[in-house]
Amino acid sequence: MEIFKIQDLSYYYPENREAALKDINLSVENGEFILLLGESGSGKSTIGRIFNGIVPEFYGGTLYGEIKGDIGTVGMVFQDPEKQLIMDKVEREIAFGLENLGTDYSIMRKRVMETLSFLNIEGIKNQNTYELSNGQKQKVAIGTALAMGHMFIVFDEPTSQLDPAAADEIIHVIERLNKELGYTIILIEQRIDRCFHLADRVLFMESGKVSFDGTPEGFTLWSRKNKSSFLPSVSGFFALSGYESLPGTIKEGRRRLLETTGIKSISERKENSLIQGSNPIAVKLEKVYFEYGNGILALNNMDMRVEKNEIVGVIGPNGSGKTTLLKIISGLLKPSSGNVEREEKIGYLSQNPNDYLFNDSVYEELKFTLDINKIKAYERIERVLEDLNLIHLKDKNPRDLSGGEKQRVALASILVSQPGLILLDEPTRGLDRILKDALGKVLSKLLKEKKTIIIVTHDIEFVAKYCTKTCLVYEGSVVEMADTYQVLTSGLYYTTQMKKLFHGLADGILTIEDALRASGKI
Amino acid sequence: MRFHPITMLSFFSMLFIMILIYSNPAYIFSLLIFLIVLIIIVKGEKKLKAMIRYGIYNVLIITAINPLLSREGQAVIFQSGRMPVIGRIKITAEALAYGANMGLKLTCFILIFVIFSMMTNKDDTFSFFSKTVHKLTITFSMSSNIIHRLKIEAIRVKEVMEMRGVNFSEKKLRKRIRAYYPLLKVIFISALEGSVDRAEALYSRGYGQYKRTSYTCMNMSFSDYIFQIISLMLLVFFLTGIVNGVGEYQFYPYFQKLYTSDFIWLTVLDFILILTLFYVWGCKRWKFLKYRI
Numbered sequence: 150m151e152i153f154k155i156q157d158l159s160y161y162y163p164e165n166r167e168a169a170l171k172d173i174n175l176s177v178e179n180g181e182f183i184l185l186l187g188e189s190g191s192g193k194s195t196i197g198r199i200f201n202g203i204v205p206e207f208y209g210g211t212l213y214g215e216i217k218g219d220i221g222t223v224g225m226v227f228q229d230p231e232k233q234l235i236m237d238k239v240e241r242e243i244a245f246g247l248e249n250l251g252t253d254y255s256i257m258r259k260r261v262m263e264t265l266s267f268l269n270i271e272g273i274k275n276q277n278t279y280e281l282s283n284g285q286k287q288k289v290a291i292g293t294a295l296a297m298g299h300m301f302i303v304f305d306e307p308t309s310q311l312d313p314a315a316a317d318e319i320i321h322v323i324e325r326l327n328k329e330l331g332y333t334i335i336l337i338e339q340r341i342d343r344c345f346h347l348a349d350r351v352l353f354m355e356s357g358k359v360s361f362d363g364t365p366e367g368f369t370l371w372s373r374k375n376k377s378s379f380l381p382s383v384s385g386f387f388a389l390s391g392y393e394s395l396p397g398t399i400k401e402g403r404r405r406l407l408e409t410t411g412i413k414s415i416s417e418r419k420e421n422s423l424i425q426g427s428n429p430i431a432v433k434l435e436k437v438y439f440e441y442g443n444g445i446l447a448l449n450n451m452d453m454r455v456e457k458n459e460i461v462g463v464i465g466p467n468g469s470g471k472t473t474l475l476k477i478i479s480g481l482l483k484p485s486s487g488n489v490e491r492e493e494k495i496g497y498l499s500q501n502p503n504d505y506l507f508n509d510s511v512y513e514e515l516k517f518t519l520d521i522n523k524i525k526a527y528e529r530i531e532r533v534l535e536d537l538n539l540i541h542l543k544d545k546n547p548r549d550l551s552g553g554e555k556q557r558v559a560l561a562s563i564l565v566s567q568p569g570l571i572l573l574d575e576p577t578r579g580l581d582r583i584l585k586d587a588l589g590k591v592l593s594k595l596l597k598e599k600k601t602i603i604i605v606t607h608d609i610e611f612v613a614k615y616c617t618k619t620c621l622v623y624e625g626s627v628v629e630m631a632d633t634y635q636v637l638t639s640g641l642y643y644t645t646q647m648k649k650l651f652h653g654l655a656d657g658i659l660t661i662e663d664a665l666r667a668s669g670k671i
Numbered sequence: 672m673r674f675h676p677i678t679m680l681s682f683f684s685m686l687f688i689m690i691l692i693y694s695n696p697a698y699i700f701s702l703l704i705f706l707i708v709l710i711i712i713v714k715g716e717k718k719l720k721a722m723i724r725y726g727i728y729n730v731l732i733i734t735a736i737n738p739l740l741s742r743e744g745q746a747v748i749f750q751s752g753r754m755p756v757i758g759r760i761k762i763t764a765e766a767l768a769y770g771a772n773m774g775l776k777l778t779c780f781i782l783i784f785v786i787f788s789m790m791t792n793k794d795d796t797f798s799f800f801s802k803t804v805h806k807l808t809i810t811f812s813m814s815s816n817i818i819h820r821l822k823i824e825a826i827r828v829k830e831v832m833e834m835r836g837v838n839f840s841e842k843k844l845r846k847r848i849r850a851y852y853p854l855l856k857v858i859f860i861s862a863l864e865g866s867v868d869r870a871e872a873l874y875s876r877g878y879g880q881y882k883r884t885s886y887t888c889m890n891m892s893f894s895d896y897i898f899q900i901i902s903l904m905l906l907v908f909f910l911t912g913i914v915n916g917v918g919e920y921q922f923y924p925y926f927q928k929l930y931t932s933d934f935i936w937l938t939v940l941d942f943i944l945i946l947t948l949f950y951v952w953g954c955k956r957w958k959f960l961k962y963r964i
Contacts, residue, residue: 207874225875231820232865233872235809241794244886246876248798251884261886279819293876481830497834503864504831507856517853521836548860563835 152301152333153177153200158214160195160204169195171357173214177301177335182327182347184365185337186379187354189551189581193337196354197303200335201225224294224302228309228579230286233293239281240265240274242289246297264296267330268322282467284315291322301333302326308340309579312467312607320344339581342646345381346398353379369395378582382610382646386664402650412668415657428456430490431570431601432478437487439473439625447473448484449625455618457492457569460592460602462612462633464643465622471605474622475572478603492601496568500575502559506547511539511558514547515565522566533565537591553584560591570601577608589615613637613645613659634659676796678895682902683787689909690779693918696772697929697937703775705944706782712952715789722778722785729781730774737770738762743923769922798885809878820865821858828857894954901950904943912936 158173170192177183177200187193198204201223205212227233236242243264247257265271268288273281278289287307294302304323308316320343326332327347338344345351351368353361361371372380373388373395380388383402384395396402406412432455439448447470455461463471476482477489479497499505508514515530534540537557542550547558556576563571577585585608592602592615606612612619612633619636621628621643629636637644637659644659651658655667690702710719744763751760800807829839832854839854841847873879891899912918917936921927 201875203871203875207871227868227872227875229868232868235869235873235876236797237793241798241886245878248883248886249877249879249881251881254884254886254888257884257886297876476830479834481833495834497831499827499831501827503861504828504857505835507853507860518835548864566836 150179151176152179153216153218155199156215156217158199158212158216160199160213161211163209165210169210169357170199173359175352175359175362177218177333179333180327180331181333182349183335183352184341184344184348184350185335185352185354186341188583189553191354192357193354194305195357197305197335197337198225200301200303222299222301224297224299226287226290226294226302226304226307228306230283230290230310233290234278234286237277237279238274239270239276239278239289242278243292243296246293250297260296260298264292267295267325268292282315283311284318287311287315287319288322291319291326295326300331301335303335303337305337306339306579307336308338308343314467316340316343320347323347339579341379342381342383345384353377365397366394369397378586382661383650386647386650386661389661389665390668390670399646399649403654406650406654409668412651412655414655415663415667428458431455431457431459431492432603433488433490434474434477435488437477437484437489439470439477439482440485447625448477451477451487451626453620453627453630455601455603457601458596458599459618460596460604460616461618461620461630462616463603463605463620463622464607464609464612465628469622470625471622472574473625475574475603475605478570479572492568492570494566494568494570496563496566496571498556498560498563498571498573498576500578502552502555503548505559505562506555509546510544511547511550511561512543514558514562518562518565524566529565529567533561536594537561537564538587552579553581553587556580556584556588557591564595568600570603571595573602573604573606575606576604577606577611585611609637609643610645673792673795674790674898675889675891675895676791676799678891678898678902679787679791682898682905683783685902685905685909687780687783689905689918690776690783692909692913694772694922695918695920695933695937696768696775697933698918698940699772699775699779701937701941701944703779703782705948706779706786708948709951710782710786710789712948712955713786713789715785718785718789719782722781726774726778726781729777730771733774733777734767734770737773738766741766741769741923745925765922765924765926768926772922792887795887795889798887799889806879809873817862817865821862824858824861825854828854832857897950901943901947908940908943912940 154176155173158170159168160170161168173196185193185197195204198208199216200218200220202220203225204210234242236245240261244257244261247260252260265274268291270285270288270292273285278286281289291302291307307323308319311319323334323336323344324347327334336344336348345365348365351361351363351365352359353368353371361368363371369380369384369388371377372384380395381397383399384397387395387402387405392405396405432453434451434453437448437451438446440446449470451470451474453474463474465471473482475497477484478491479495480491481497506514508517511534512530515533516527519525519527519529531540531543534543537560539554539557539561542554542558547555550558576588580588589611595602596617604612604616616633618630619633620630621636634657638648638657640648647658647660647664651664651667658664658667686702690699693699693702707719707723710716739760742761742763744765746764747761748764748767749760749762753759797811833839837850837853839847839850841850915936917933
């Protein structure tokens, strides 16, 4: 049954001459799971906000076309869990929407109780919302929409700020809402590998228009034809291998591979240009311990040695001490005991690029770093802007730029002081694949300029593609630190989709390029 | 421990007015001891520790500043020669005592807010008042909520700025203010941007679009009524006391003499306060009261 129909819809944000949405025609069936994909700025979030009237009623602007459907019955879960929680206690937060709707007390209690049970968050109902982890916060935000009784919920990149484990949990909750309760779901998402197989339908947006509207299978074929990079890794591999029909999950992919002959392991690797163990040391930690004021031992006998001119990816579960390690290396924290040696000039890029941006122009932002460090070499500014492809934005206000551009400006603001050691904390968080590749290319370029880079990340695919070494951290100490291929090809969970696809069938495979070589397609 | 917001508001308003009006240090001291013991009973030692430290600091600062501003009093402790602009400095025992008394009063006010937040549920208070003045209450709720978030953000941005080369421990005040400027600007811009996101989240949850109801069924309980009786006793004491000049004390030009009647009235006040403490303690320990809150 059709519950929403949008016809010939175009929308302009206030004081904006360019349409954010152009000639949109689509309908939504009851109980459908729609995956909405597209590049940053393609209009995904705007269309998500059409269903519940936030656009245009909250944002203003001009809307043309026709919308048939009950706008008041659509819930919304936003990207940043931090900014959507209002009340102090979890239980009250879930009841907040119901209070706003004027629901009777008895109905409210029942709904809150059932929501807490469904999401399995009864244990935290009396906790303060600001003390929760990001994953728990996002669950509470989902709970609010759920309790309000909306049978149609739009999720706007709900996992973009979460670590993989929390993201998996949220995707599982969304799947249950659709499969167990029959909710209609529109999921806007960048982490396609996690949710592609759940979708009944895929919408793909480009420059405010719906370029594709159809089944996931249809999308894989459309993507191959249009050379789109928005395919799950598994489908992407089969698309490049020339298969007619493309599997979406590892299970389907492995079944297909088992029928294939001629797959061989990869033994020879591209050697690093520098001989391992012979380069000067950039960072050295010996028997380092760090204990926070609340008694939590974040680093526990940590030994680490990073040579110059390497990109090291630091991976591991939440709370394993990754960020503390970065802060110890940067000098922001002093170890409780142990010895730390490091390069003198360090650049540090935190998770949120907005923390760096406060000047009126991109140029001024870089100049601030030079001025504060009493460096008069202003010619560096244009050079760094050119290197990071930001020169055309130098007079723009950095706060007005897109997510990827903001991140490059933040990176430029530390590179301009020419640090030898660059520390990056979750640099791919919230970025789409195109922006991740752009960042990867910048890092590869920095490596050629003899920089040393340490990246703390949950993004295993990014580590596999761009890091020369990988360090697996657990409970405050190093479990394994070696060549990226060595660490990731021997991993079960901390490894890539391609490794999981070829596990037991061929060795030495991490990336799609490896997989193509193994199957003789390169 | 959750009493009805009205019960707590009436009780603590009464205490607030008494501290505001009374100037007798014996009365202020009694009320201060009462507040400290009450906080201990409701297990707020951690907050109390921080507040007491802050309170001592207040008392010392006000005690030190008051004699410099007020030259009244007869028991001169120190007198300087004539100085340019400020004239002669005269420190009297009366001015010191008056300052210390004002410091104690200020500490009491702070403790009232601390204990009020401990004995009421913030969300209950929010829901109760949001029925009538919802825009005002949401502004208060979001402001208090945002303080925690801004604190976390300030630490993060400070680290970022330090790594960029900003020196927050500059010795010269002007330089230090300049160092904090980018930090404050980042936080200010982020707070403004965040407020739009919050407003959007509120809108998507129908805030302000319908007549609100409350999740907490807040009826007056047996325990609330007993607390109301205590508040009433305080009110009667306060009003009859005011008519008889109770709680007043003159520091200037010399310390006023204390009379027996002052101590008789003080004993009555202390009796009511001890009764309150005993009742709150009982509410935590005795099942027949505990489950009636």
